[in-house]
Amino acid sequence: MFRDEQTQHSQREFELMQKRISRLKSLALKYKRAEVTQNMLLELSNLAASVSSPAEFYSGVHSYLSTLLPADNFFVALLDPLNNVLEIPFFLDEKDKHPLELFSKENISAKLLSGLTGYVLKTGKSLLCNQDKFEQLILDKQIESLGAPCHLWLGVPITVHHSVVGVLVIQSYSEQVNFTEVDIELLGFVSHQISNIMERVQHQEQLEQAIAQRTRELSVAYDKLKQEVNEKRRAELLQKSLFEIADLATSNIDTHAFYSELHRVISHLIPVSNCYIALLNDQCNQINFPFYVSQANGRAPDSRIICDGLTEYVIKNRRPLLLQNIDIQSLVSSGQIYAKTPELNNTKDIYQWIGIPLFIHEQVRGALTIYSTNKTRRYQENDLDLLTFVSQHIASAIERKLSAESLIASYEQLEDKVIERTQALALLNQDLEKEIAQRRKMEQQLVHDANHDTLTGLPNRGMFMERLSQAIKHTRRHKLDRFALLFIDLDRFKLINDTLGHIEGDRFLVETSRRLKLCIRENDSLGRIGGDEFVILLDRINGSQDAKEVAERVLTGLSEPYKLANQQFKSGASIGIAFNQHKTDTSESLLRDADAAMYQAKTNGKGCYVIFDDKSHKQLDKDIELELELRNAISNRSLLISYLPIEDLQTGETLALEPRLYWNHPSLGKIKQAKLLNIAEHCSLTTELDIFLLGTLNSEYAQLQKMSLAHLPLHINISGHHLKHKHALRHLKNKLKQSYFSSEQLWLFFDEQGFIFDTDNHINAFDLLTKLEVNLALSGYGSAHSALSSLTFLPLKGLKLDPSYPCHLDSKQHKKLLNAHFLTAQALELTVFVDGISTKQQKELMLEIGFERGQGQALGKVLRLEEVETSVCA
CATH class of the missing domain: 3.30.450.40 (GAF domain)
Structure with missing residues (x-):
């Protein structure tokens, strides 16, 4: 019994010992596994630092992992967070091919995300899945079936910074191969280590990229700095070279x-x-x-x-x-x-x-x-x-x-020339002094000529008007002082010029100025302001009687006979007198008043004087009123045209028509062209009158056509005022271009006297008008005795003699002069027209001399279109 108890006791101790041995073996295995795991993790860390590519790293992970668990079917899936694309850097499988071989590159990410791999990524948890669970997930529509069926599927998430960035996957196709919780834990350790390594690798990669970027930036900065240093050295060298070049120049x-x-x-x-x-x-x-x-x-x-x-x-x-x-x-x-x-x-x-x-x-x-x-x-x-x-x-x-x-x-040349020139200057010094004296004398003469008339030596218009202006200013300061202005116009001067010639006419003017000087005091001023117009400023007179006495002396002195060309010749004068009476008087207004009074003296019969007074003012008012009426008549087209025929003196055939303006004034009656032109001259309306005539001719063109007269040349008298200003000449040219008559029909006659007084403007304007292909001619020829040479350089086609010539045919001198004009015109191939033929005898005498064309009272009847229309209607 005691032995049985001892045997039972030994049996219990043995069992306890067996259990302890089993636990010890389990602990030893666990410690050994932990040691192996630790070593593996260390090796993985070392591996991450030694490999050169991700594929090599994951291949090493698989090798180390295979020592701890069955990993014949292993792959790694990584998610790119930037574009949400799933990539597979390592793949090893017994049955399935690499996904790149099964799916296109564009679809591989979507396919993987729909399977177990995508499920682990979404849940962020490890998954050990058998066939039953796999089928349940498919039924729950959590995943889709991809690849060959397996016994077990184990997936562990890879987490970086609490975010799932990938999945480690191990598969088993054999029922003998199973995965335990320890395997899951081990694979989790590996995943954690991989995430740490990935984080470190990512950080290292970012660091390397930052270092590389900084290195590149430093390299660029260094190259730029090096370039700047080289450019600075080059610029310094260039600047130094430029300084040296500049120094060489000097x-x-x-x-x-x-x-x-x-x-x-x-x-x-x-x-x-x-x-x-x-x-x-x-x-x-x-x-x-x-x-x-x-x-x-x-x-x-x-x-x-x-x-x-x-x-x-x-x-x-x-x-x-x-x-x-x-x-x-x-x-x-x-x-x-x-x-x-x-x-x-x-x-x-x-x-x-x-x-x-x-x-x-x-x-x-x-x-x-x-x-x-x-x-x-x-x-x-x-x-x-x-x-x-x-x-x-x-x-x-x-x-x-x-x-x-x-x-x-x-x-060197200058020094030689200076020596030579110094010697020459020494010789020329005396001549230079003489030249300076002559120059001063010439300057004084030029100043004198600018202010005096070249023929008589009297003050000209400019200088006289200055003295008159000073006299007006003086009387404004000294209210009691008075002065008088005498405007003198010589009678018969034109006849003297026409009969005796220019030279004798000049002698007549010189003698007249001498006589006028004898009629005035030393403090009075005498001036010549026109061809035969003289003015006297009587300074500080006591009253109008003083002016009258001087006017009487002037008329007496000028009435004495003149000895010209060995002949006795009598002349006379018309005098207008004006006094400073108003505060508003100006030099121009006083001269205008004296001129108006002189004009009245001429009207009264010449050889007398007229004092400008209220009556003269009234006359001026009438003149102003007449000017306004004339302007209105032009604007209202109230002026009419008559046509004077120019005939063949032999056959009586009408060769041309001279259009003349006339005015049926409501109170003054009919005003003919001569008086109309005189009024226009005083009103400065001559250019407007000419433009009106050209425009009216266009309006009567149709009537002239009906009468078969539109083909005849037209002799149009044009004022020389058109030629003095560019805009007036341009206006005339434009009006001529608008004419309904052909340019060959138009004969433009300019007064010869105007040509003498303004030769340059006439020559320039004639050249411009010639381009219009109109015919240019001079009228009143012989009145001013222009030089024959002037006709040679003018683009003239004809001459119209002054109407005074037919009236003096009883004079042999006049006949000789007419014959000379005829021969001159023939030599210059100019067409000559005789104006003013009033009798049949004059016509015959003109034919004897050789003239073939003329106009006047004895030649044809003046034609008025309105009278022709009336007779036709009757």
């Missing part, structure tokens, strides 16, 4: 040293072993080479006439050129260079050639050239730019050098 070294120094300065900037400078002469027809250096030690080219060399090519193109040898030979082949002078072609050994034109005195006057003969020295575009910039300063230095040399030569 140095006193000789020409050879000057160009050698230029070459030295350029050599600091760019290698110039072969270099020369070419310059053109002042005539730009010859080229010379003041500087030449060559590696071949050749001598400088000789001066030559401009030809078709390479140097001339760059000068001709006026722009910098960088040419390769092939470019040069192409220019030679195309005949652009050395076609005429092949003997100058030494370009075969040139590898590169740079030519820069030199602008001296703002013209291309030369070229700076460098070239290389081998490939060891290659010129670039930046060398061309640098040399182009420097060449501008070199050209300026050469320009200043040449100017300095020219200045020195000029100084």
